[in-house]
Each structure stands twice: as structure tokens, then as C-alpha cells.
Amino acid sequence: MVIGIDMDDTICSTNEFIIKEADRYDKEVLGGSGIKDINAYEFTEMMGWPKEMKGKFFADRLEYIMDHAEIKEDAVDVINKLHDEGNKIIIISFRKDKYLKDPYKLTIDYLNRYGIKYDKVFVNTGTKADECRENNVTLFIDDKESHCEDVLNEGIDVLLFTNAYNHDEKRFNRVDNWNQIYDYIKEKYYG
Ligand SMILES: [Mg+2]
Numbered sequence: 199m200v201i202g203i204d205m206d207d208t209i210c211s212t213n214e215f216i217i218k219e220a221d222r223y224d225k226e227v228l229g230g231s232g233i234k235d236i237n238a239y240e241f242t243e244m245m246g247w248p249k250e251m252k253g254k255f256f257a258d259r260l261e262y263i264m265d266h267a268e269i270k271e272d273a274v275d276v277i278n279k280l281h282d283e284g285n286k287i288i289i290i291s292f293r294k295d296k297y298l299k300d301p302y303k304l305t306i307d308y309l310n311r312y313g314i315k316y317d318k319v320f321v322n323t324g325t326k327a328d329e330c331r332e333n334n335v336t337l338f339i340d341d342k343e344s345h346c347e348d349v350l351n352e353g354i355d356v357l358l359f360t361n362a363y364n365h366d367e368k369r370f371n372r373v374d375n376w377n378q379i380y381d382y383i384k385e386k387y388y389g
Pocket residue numbers: 204205206207208340341342
């Protein structure tokens with residue numbers, strides 16, 4: 199089968215690292231005191247930054263953050279096991295060149311560094327439904343509800359990977375970790 203997989207907050211813990219680096223940036227570059235409201239929804243609100251700071255911070259740091267974000271537990275083992283079992287692995291990322299020099303190179307360098315086996319990588323996508331349809335994706339895994347919705351509307355099976363913001367979402371099958379993804383595939387597709 200063909201498995202489509204998102205990158206940020208599905209393979210690597212990007213959002214968590216954005217918050218950590220925003221805290222450091224506030225203290226080291228802006229002379230602030232770091233996180234002001236840990237419960238805020240968005241990291242600029244968390245930092246008490248005006249909206250326009252997001253662009254400046256991302257222009258300065260997003261490349262570094264995506265390059266250094268922690269890999270999710272068991273992601274390497276499970277993806278490689280799925281690949282070795284004959285499945286095609288397609289990475290489908292929304293990463294844009296707005297704040298990144300070369301989102302494709304950044305992504306494949308990261309995957310290669312961790313020895314993740316893949317067949318294709320797409321970045322700079324739109325809804326992700328086109329890539330899924332054109333590559334005959336059977337199952338798509340993403341932490342963002344809107345991407346899951348667009349792909350599900352194509353009649354493709356989706357799994358929502360739990361992140362800090364999607365706890366209330368009830369429309370999709372949910373997974374909290376990579377072992378649950380493997381179990382889902384084994385039960386539903388290996389027969
Ligand atoms: Mg994501």
C-alpha cells in the first residue's frame with residue numbers, strides 16, 4: 199500500500215520546539231522575559247508578541263527549528279518497518295519557501311540524517327489531496343484537521359496524529375504515537 203505522511207508534528211515535534219525557541223529568542227534577542235501565557239493558543243500570544251513578530255522570528259529561526267526539531271519516538275523504526283514490508287512511503291509536507299531557503303532539501307536532509315526510508319517527498323503543497331490522489335495513497339497521516347478533512351473527502355483513509363491543539367477533534371481516527379499507527383495498519387490492511 200501507499201502511505202502518505204506529514205512531516206511537522208507527525209514525524210518530528212516542530213511546534214514544541216517553536217515555543218522553546220521563541221522563549222529563547224524573546225530572552226536573548228528581544229531582551230524580554232520569555233513565555234508570558236503558557237495556555238495561549240498561538241505562540242505569538244504565548245510570548246505576548248505583536249502579530250508581526252511571527253514573520254521576523256520565522257525568517258530568523260524557522261530553518262534552524264525544522265532542522266533541529268526532535269524526531270518522534272519510534273517514527274524511524276515504524277516507517278522503516280513499513281517500508282521494508284513493501285509499502286511505499288510518501289512524505290507530504292506543507293512547508294513553504296516563504297521562510298525556508300529550500301524546503302525540499304531541508305526535509306530530505308532531515309529524513310536522511312535519521313535514516314528514514316521514503317519513496318517520494320513533496321513540499322510546498324496545497325491541500326495535500328492532489329498529492330494523495332495522484333500517488334494512489336491508501337492511508338494518510340497528519341496532525342492538522344484541515345489536511346485530514348481534504349484527503350478524507352477524496353475517499354482516502356486518514357489518521358489524525360494527536361498534537362497540542364487537536365484534542366477536541368472527533369471526525370477522524372486518532373493516533374497518539376507511531377506504534378498505534380503500525381497496529382492500525384497491521385489490523386486493517388495486513389489481514
Ligand atoms: Mg503537521
